[in-house]
Amino acid sequence: MTFSTQAFSTQTKARQRCSWLPDLTIYPGPRYRALADAISDAVRSGALPAGTRLPPQRLLADALGVTTGTITRAYAEAERRGILTALVGSGTYVRDHNTNKTPIFNHPVQLEQGEIDLSMSLTIPDPTRIERFGRALQQVSGDASALAAALSYQPEQGMFERRNTLAQWLTRYGVTATAEDLLLTQGGQHGIFTTLQSLLRPGELVLSDNLTYPGLIAACKQLGLRHQGIAMDGEGMDVAALERVCQQQHPRLIYLMPDLNNPTSIRMSIKRRHQLAELAARYDFLILEDATQALPASERLMPLCEIAPERACHLFSFSKLLAGGICVGVIKAPEHLMRLMKNALRAQCWMCPPLPATILCQWIDSGEADEQAQWQWHEVSERQRLVAHYLEGYVYRHNLYGFMVWLNLPDPWRASDFVQAAMREGVRILSAEPFCAGNHPAPQAVRFCVSPPGDRQQLEIALQRLQRLLQTPPQCMNMLV
Ligand SMILES: Cc1ncc(COP(=O)(O)O)c(C=O)c1O
8 A cells, every 4th residue: 555545545544433524615815714714614603512522533534634733722722612521531522502401600598487597698688778778869869960870971980089089998908999990880790791891701710729719610611711729838829839720821810809708707827918919020910909897907917909909909808898789899900901801891781770879889888888898807716706606616617707607527527418408407508519610620618608698597507407417427428320
């Protein structure tokens, strides 16, 4: 057999074995780009449905009569476009943008009689808050110029006066800001989404703690970003582990909750913050620090946006401090990033609705927002003292002023069994699973929040039920052959 007939028969055999084979003759330009375009078209037309495994690179190279390098480059390009995802040791797959099944936004559910929901991090449903909100609303409704402004289009960043009020608020909490530095958002989740959407391209890599806020996981999936978790310890993200990843890959952004990680309540030490800022400069990545889980000023350490002002965006939302329904958040961003963020916001919705920010700022200017926040922090600390009482002897982590409790379950409890057993006892809590970045294995731990019950008595009933469960060994329920 001559060389060319041998090559011909290799190609024929490869073509027969290939599960998918594009016709590249219809695509102009370099072969790698032609293949990336063919993959895009096949995904769009449904010929390559979500989850499909693409042919192995060698096989497809033989079938198309190109080098393996061309296929590698094409798959990388399609990955960059957010169409494919490569799983180490498994292959390359068509991304499934609809598999956001992580139960993250567990909206309030109709509770059964006697059932207590500790699964969500919500503000305490305090009746005084409603009165305070009512007063702010009344004041705004009597202020013709505020109403006129709320009825008008405003700059993408938000109205200057509102940003001014919010800049003063942030500065009181250790984030020095002026109105020019700020962009209003419709809450924390919108802030995360807008930051990622404006600063990253599909396929780029986002890093976070191994255990992180599920809204970040959802946003990365939705935007076709790669997301990977980094190990953490009691001081926050393990910077040595982060550096190892940076040496091999090019993360574009690191997402952190430095003062209060959701779900673990870990606070990043000041030393780690400085080390992280150094790595950001050395490996050229951006930082998104999320302070939505708001703590009193005394509980906060120097924010990353003060340590690395050129690279760090600071996100704050009033959802945990005042009310989830007010939907006002704010991002402090370096000037060179602000332009991109404004573009994204304009493309999404022109601007955030001015009315909620107007009411919120009235609430702040009257001093009642501070009063509400102080009341809530005090009440949360009393509730966390109850947790300390009922969980004495167990391994858990919390911040006295934070909503969350992270409970490492005693052997032999498994998190999924514990969550179900708690549910049978009428207490809703979450396992670690929805908080795991990538395929990080979920620890046998659960998260619950002290803030949703209307009063401390309700919380105490729930804690008694959980304590009883912890004292009872789990039933052996699953017998499989
Ligand atoms: C860390 C963190 N960031 C962002 C959000 C979302 O904030 P918002 O409700 O303002 O969208 C939450 C909500 O729980 C959160 O815990």
